[in-house]
Amino acid sequence: MSQASRRRFLTAAGILLAKPDAIAQQAQRVYRIGYLGATSPSARFHLDALLDALRRLGYIEGRNLAIEARWANGNLASLPALARSLVALKVDVIYTSGTPASLAAKQATSTIPIVFGSLAFPDKTGLVASIARPGGNLTGTAFLGPEYGKRLELLREVSPRLASVALLYPDKNPASVLAMEETQRWAKRLGITLRPYGIRGSDGFETAFAAMARDRPGALMTTADPLITSHREQIVAFAVKNRLLSIFPIPEIVEAGGLMSYGQSIPAMLGQTALLIDRILKGARPADLPVEQPIKFDLVVNLKAAKSLGISIPSSIMLRADRMIE
Numbered sequence: 001m002s003q004a005s006r007r008r009f010l011t012a013a014g015i016l017l018a019k020p021d022a023i024a025q026q027a028q029r030v031y032r033i034g035y036l037g038a039t040s041p042s043a044r045f046h047l048d049a050l051l052d053a054l055r056r057l058g059y060i061e062g063r064n065l066a067i068e069a070r071w072a073n074g075n076l077a078s079l080p081a082l083a084r085s086l087v088a089l090k091v092d093v094i095y096t097s098g099t100p101a102s103l104a105a106k107q108a109t110s111t112i113p114i115v116f117g118s119l120a121f122p123d124k125t126g127l128v129a130s131i132a133r134p135g136g137n138l139t140g141t142a143f144l145g146p147e148y149g150k151r152l153e154l155l156r157e158v159s160p161r162l163a164s165v166a167l168l169y170p171d172k173n174p175a176s177v178l179a180m181e182e183t184q185r186w187a188k189r190l191g192i193t194l195r196p197y198g199i200r201g202s203d204g205f206e207t208a209f210a211a212m213a214r215d216r217p218g219a220l221m222t223t224a225d226p227l228i229t230s231h232r233e234q235i236v237a238f239a240v241k242n243r244l245l246s247i248f249p250i251p252e253i254v255e256a257g258g259l260m261s262y263g264q265s266i267p268a269m270l271g272q273t274a275l276l277i278d279r280i281l282k283g284a285r286p287a288d289l290p291v292e293q294p295i296k297f298d299l300v301v302n303l304k305a306a307k308s309l310g311i312s313i314p315s316s317i318m319l320r321a322d323r324m325i326e
Contacts, residue, residue, distance in 0.1 A: 028064050031281055034086035034094040034112075035069040036101045038076060038226035044069075046097050046118070049267045053274035072101070074230040079104035087112060093277050096140075098226055099175035102127055106138060113280045116140030117273050118224065118264075120175045121182075122291055131291045139286040141272045143224075143264065144293050148179060149186030151247045151262050154299070155219045156190065157314050158260075159245055164193040166217040166244075168208060168228065168235065171198030176223040183221070205231055209238045219245035222253070224263065232256045243309055251300040254325060259305045260317075264294035298322040 033054075035047055047069060051061060059065040068089055070082040083104040086094055094114045096102040102116040106127060120143035122128045129135035131144070156162050167183055169176040180196050187194035195217055197208040212220070220239050222228045228235065229252060236257040239246045248254060249263035272292050280286060299317070302325040306313050318324070 030064055030066055031059065031093075032066045032068060032089065032091040033277065034089065034091040035067055036072075036079070036083055036086060036094060036096045036105055037069070038072045038074070038079065038098050038101050039229055040073045041069070041071045046266060046270065049270040050095060050274060052267070053271045054277065056271075057274055057278050059274075059278075072226070074226060076100045076226065080107060083108035093280055095273065095277065098224075099125055099127070099173055100226065102138070102140075106136075110137055112137065113286045114138045114140075115273055115276050115280065115286070116142070117269050118266075119143070120224070121178045124178055125174045128291060133287070134289065134291055135287050137286050139276060139289040139291055141264075141269050141276075141292045141294060143179070145182055147249070147263060147294075147297060148183040149189070150297075151221060151249070152183070152186055152190055152192055154260060154262055154317065155221075155245055155247055156192070157317055158311065159218060162192065162218045162245070164195060164215075164217040165219045165221055166212050166215070167194055167196045167221045167223070168205075169196060169198060169223040170200070170225045170227045172200055173223075173225050173227075176225050179223040183223075199227070202227070202231065205234055212238070213242060217244070219247070221246070222248055224249040229253070232258075240305075240308065245309070245311070246305075251298065251323070254300045254302045254305075257302065257305055259302055259309070261300045262297060265296040265298045265322075268296035269294055300325065 061067060068086060068091055072078045079101055087109045094105050094112055096105045096114060096116045097118045099119040102119060105114045114137055117140055122142045123131050127138055167180055169180045171177055184194050195215055199205060199208050232253040233256050246258045247260040248258050251261045254261040276289055299321050300323045301313055301321045
C-alpha cells in the first residue's frame with residue numbers, strides 16, 4: 001500500500017471509529033436569527049420567550065443557533081437602519097415585534113424570511129397580501145379583532161354603569177389606528193361612548209391627558225404600541241390620579257400599577273412563532289404559511305390598584321384571571 005493510500009485508509013477508519021455524536025456535532029449547521037424590537041433591551045422578555053420556545057424545538061443558542069438582536073430603544077426612526085444591519089448579516093430568518101419593526105424589515109428585504117408577532121391587522125397595514133395567503137416573505141401571528149371588545153366587556157363587568165371610555169393610541173402607527181377603529185365598533189355594540197385621543201410622540205401625552213381630564217371618562221384604555229409601553233408609568237400615574245378604571249393589552253402596564261390587562265399570551269404567541277420559524281428553516285416559504293391568530297389570552301388583575309380605587313373585582317373576573325398582583 002502506498003503512503004498516500006495508507007493515509008486515506010487511516011482517515012476513513014478514523015471517521016468510522018469516531019463517536020457518532022462528535023460527527024453530528026461537527027456537521028451541525030448553526031442557524032442565525034435576527035431579532036428586531038422597537039423597545040429597549042431591558043424589555044427582552046419577548047426574546048427570552050422566543051429562545052425558550054426554540055429550545056423546545058431543538059435550537060440551542062451557542063450550539064446550533066445564533067441570535068442577532070437589534071433594539072430601537074423607543075426611537076422608531078432608527079428601525080430602518082437596524083433592519084438593514086440584520087439584512088447585511090444575511091441571517092436565515094428575521095423575527096419582528098410590532099408593526100413598525102415589521103414594516104421596517106419588509107422595506108429592508110424581499111428575500112430573507114420575516115416572521116412577525118405582537119401586531120394587529122397585517123393584511124390592512126400592507127405587511128401581507130391576505131391572512132390565508134400572505135405572499136411575499138412575511139408571515140406570523142397577529143391580533144384580528146375580538147380581544148378589543150373583550151376589554152370593554154371586562155370594564156363593564158367591573159362597573160356595570162360605565163358609559164364612556166378613553167382610548168389612548170399613537171395615531172402615526174397604522175395598526176394602532178385600526179385597533180382604535182375596531183374598538184370603536186365594539187363600543188357601539190355595547191352602548192359605550194369611546195373617546196379616542198391620538199398622540200404623535202412623547203410630547204403628546206400631556207395634551208391628551210389634559211383633554212381627558214376635561215372630558216372625565218369613566219375608564220382608560222390604550223392600544224399595544226412601543227410608545228405606549230415606554231410611557232407606561234406616566235399613563236398609570238394619570239389613571240391613578242384621576243381614579244380611572246383601566247385595562248391594557250399588555251401586562252407590563254398592570255405591573256406598573258394599572259388595574260387590568262387582557263391580551264395574547266406572550267409565551268404562547270412566541271411558541272407559535274417558533275413553530276413558524278422551524279418550518280421556514282426546514283424549507284417552507286412564508287408565502288405559503290397563513291398568518292395565525294393568538295391561541296391563548298391572559299387576564300391579569302392588579303388587586304392593589306383595585307383597593308386604591310376603592311372597588312371590588314367581581315368573582316367572575318377573579319375566577320378567570322391568569323395572574324393576580326397583590
